[in-house]
Amino acid sequence: MDNSNYKSGFVALIGRPNVGKSTFLNYVVGQKVAIMSNVAQTTRNKIQGIYTTDRAQIIFIDTPGVHKPQTKLGDFMEKSTLSALDEVDAVLYIVSATEDRGPGDDFIINRLKNVKQPVFLVINKIDQINPNDLPEITAQYKDALPFAGVYPISALQGNNVNPLINKLIETLPNGPQYYPSDQISDHPERFVIAEMIREKVFELTRQEVPHSVAVDVTSVKREDDKHVHISANIIVERPGQKGIIIGKKGQMLKKIGTKARLDIEHLLGDKVFLQLWVKVVPDWRDKSAMLKDYGYRNKDY
Numbered sequence: 389m390d391n392s393n394y395k396s397g398f399v400a401l402i403g404r405p406n407v408g409k410s411t412f413l414n415y416v417v418g419q420k421v422a423i424m425s426n427v428a429q430t431t432r433n434k435i436q437g438i439y440t441t442d443r444a445q446i447i448f449i450d451t452p453g454v455h456k457p458q459t460k461l462g463d464f465m466e467k468s469t470l471s472a473l474d475e476v477d478a479v480l481y482i483v484s485a486t487e488d489r490g491p492g493d494d495f496i497i498n499r500l501k502n503v504k505q506p507v508f509l510v511i512n513k514i515d516q517i518n519p520n521d522l523p524e525i526t527a528q529y530k531d532a533l534p535f536a537g538v539y540p541i542s543a544l545q546g547n548n549v550n551p552l553i554n555k556l557i558e559t560l561p562n563g564p565q566y567y568p569s570d571q572i573s574d575h576p577e578r579f580v581i582a583e584m585i586r587e588k589v590f591e592l593t594r595q596e597v598p599h600s601v602a603v604d605v606t607s608v609k610r611e612d613d614k615h616v617h618i619s620a621n622i623i624v625e626r627p628g629q630k631g632i633i634i635g636k637k638g639q640m641l642k643k644i645g646t647k648a649r650l651d652i653e654h655l656l657g658d659k660v661f662l663q664l665w666v667k668v669v670p671d672w673r674d675k676s677a678m679l680k681d682y683g684y685r686n687k688d689y
């Protein structure tokens with residue numbers, strides 16, 4: 389096969405929390421790789437989703453929501469977001485059509501001013517607005533940067549996503565297919581498994597448990613060619629949070645485990661035994677050394 393016209397490259401997704409970055413990634417990559425939630429700032433790591441066809445490969449970097457750092461974790465997240473921008477071939481700046489431009493956007497726009505690669509403005513959630521309002525929404529952003537293109541989309545329904553992908557491919561340099569076509573994420577399985585468990589914790593406990601929850605997958609063992617045994621710790625900051633996650637007679641933890649197991653089985657295509665423990669580690673977010681242990685590694689993600 390002649391590969392000389394093959395296009396490939398890295399694309400960063402950037403935008404305020406909750407604008408739909410994970411939803412976009414999931415739509416394009418076609419499988420659940422990034423945590424999705426109504427709660428802001430759940431995407432803590434740069435998660436890569438890989439889109440591959442016979443003419444192009446796009447490796448998406450899902451940056452955490454940009455926000456003002458208050459803890460070492462926040463600091464770390466911000467650094468990794470910004471350094472990602474220097475390494476990519478294009479940037480998708482995603483905004484939500486349902487929210488006005490705010491200080492968070494000004495912050496991002498300021499950072500993007502130094503980016504030399506093409507930046508596309510993606511206006512998401514257009515399924516939520518009256519089409520007549522689109523010009524007014526677009527006007528809030530369109531002159532803020534020399535955008536390489538403006539794309540109103542619905543990441544949830546897929547509207548107008550294909551033209552955006554085609555334009556992105558056009559923009560990318562000629563290059564090799566970096567990853568095999570069946571690979572959707574270059575993260576270790578453990579990371580995706582931890583994210584799936586974290587997602588269930590948020591989904592089921594809602595507002596009761598704050599974002600100071602980490603999941604540490606301690607072992608993934610294959611019993612035979614159809615069965616996988618997984619152990620993981622859910623790490624919280626306070627005993628009260630532990631109580632909520634365990635629930636009355638362990639009911640909540642059981643529910644979290646069952647829902648997470650089904651997702652993990654779907655991911656791995658195997659039967660899974662999932663064992664969950666809840667651990668209290670006070671102030672883990674402020675302990676830099678421990679961030680490493682819980683998988684927030686600057687180099688890897």
Ligand SMILES: Nc1nc2c(ncn2[C@@H]2O[C@H](COP(=O)(O)OP(=O)(O)OP(=O)(O)O)[C@@H](O)[C@H]2O)c(=O)[nH]1
Nearest residue numbers: 406407408409410411425429431453513542543544
């Ligand atoms: N109606 C509608 N809802 C959307 C669309 N895209 C995302 N959402 C919803 O918006 C919420 C936030 O979406 P996410 O994909 O988690 O947002 P995110 O930008 O990754 O958020 P962070 O991880 O906090 O940075 C979810 O409830 C999504 O279902 C869309 O195109 N239309």
